[in-house]
Amino acid sequence: MVQPPLGRATRSVTTASTPRGDIRDASADPFRERSGCRRALSRQILGARFRFESASEALLQQVEAAYGGLPPHRLPTAVPEFRVELRLSPPRLSPGGGEPPPVQTQAGAGWICGVMDASNYVMLAPAQQRALVVASADMLERPYHLRYELIEFAVFTLATRGQGLVPLHGACVGRRGRGVLLLGASGSGKSTLALLALLQGLDFLAEDAVFVQPHAMLATGVANYLHVQADALRFVDAAGARRWIGEAPVIRRRSGMEKFEADLRRGPGRLAAAPLELVGAVLVSARPAANATALLSAVRAADVAARLSADQPYASGQPGWPCFAQRMMAMGVHELRRGKHPRDGVAALRELLGDG
Numbered sequence: 001m002v003q004p005p006l007g008r009a010t011r012s013v014t015t016a017s018t019p020r021g022d023i024r025d026a027s028a029d030p031f032r033e034r035s036g037c038r039r040a041l042s043r044q045i046l047g048a049r050f051r052f053e054s055a056s057e058a059l060l061q062q063v064e065a066a067y068g069g070l071p072p073h074r075l076p077t078a079v080p081e082f083r084v085e086l087r088l089s090p091p092r093l094s095p096g097g098g099e100p101p102p103v104q105t106q107a108g109a110g111w112i113c114g115v116m117d118a119s120n121y122v123m124l125a126p127a128q129q130r131a132l133v134v135a136s137a138d139m140l141e142r143p144y145h146l147r148y149e150l151i152e153f154a155v156f157t158l159a160t161r162g163q164g165l166v167p168l169h170g171a172c173v174g175r176r177g178r179g180v181l182l183l184g185a186s187g188s189g190k191s192t193l194a195l196l197a198l199l200q201g202l203d204f205l206a207e208d209a210v211f212v213q214p215h216a217m218l219a220t221g222v223a224n225y226l227h228v229q230a231d232a233l234r235f236v237d238a239a240g241a242r243r244w245i246g247e248a249p250v251i252r253r254r255s256g257m258e259k260f261e262a263d264l265r266r267g268p269g270r271l272a273a274a275p276l277e278l279v280g281a282v283l284v285s286a287r288p289a290a291n292a293t294a295l296l297s298a299v300r301a302a303d304v305a306a307r308l309s310a311d312q313p314y315a316s317g318q319p320g321w322p323c324f325a326q327r328m329m330a331m332g333v334h335e336l337r338r339g340k341h342p343r344d345g346v347a348a349l350r351e352l353l354g355d356g
Contacts, residue, residue, distance in 0.1 A: 032087065045155060046159040053083065071223070090119070122153045133151055144251045165211040172278075177277055187286060193284060227251065229258070230258075244268065297337070299335055304328065
């Protein structure tokens, strides 16, 4: 969180009582303590074992869509087991035609909560390694928000707190067990660069969220989906790869940005089979390079800590950050400016990885 490979469910109990499960009369069970017949499946995610339990087959299908078929990463620590219970609540009375409200977070008394509305929320008890995810039936029609803002909230938070990982907003690619972080502001081109790296033979670890074990400097992630804008297709030459992306569903992020959501498990290229040992990081910049043959420039050692903290405000407050930042300063951080084509950036990444 010897483990079963991802993509093979460990099933316990039998099937759910209804196709969508556990929506019951509340008069006899006001706290929903008797949720009916439940099924369980296990997945190895971010170095830990997660056991998902639900009476709703539809919710377990969303878990499978998010975490089935991923490489079973292991970290050099004891493998914890986290338990996530998923419950389906009745449809909201007024779901409306727009996107659901954003998640509001709160913590106290040993709990971490993420609340979208009265019918959609997450409650986590990190010390007990457990979480409860509640989603309304109409959220099944919004799988992007259900997966990323409710289920992923539980999985990522438990894995981070339970294993002392540093959670980074960024991407990571590598080669032969070595990896490089791609950091930078939204819109800087990280996803397009990661896509071209995948298509040019580098191992793909993660596109939006990377988790680092700070003492070993091992990076893990969830390589399930790649999110790229339509204009990224102009950089993709292979017809098969263009078709893979162009036929993918389109999602709309909270910012209003629309992107293809391409399933990496069904596309070309290699997913990193194990955590990658970091050799450095690049801050991806949208600014064009003054010299097309020199896209990389080293960040001064005296500026590395401030640049990293500014780029990762949440991670910089986590317990493992001082160790991570110190190790990263010793490795070196570079700024990567934009060349004539993203493949030029991939060549620069290969240089850092010693894969010339």
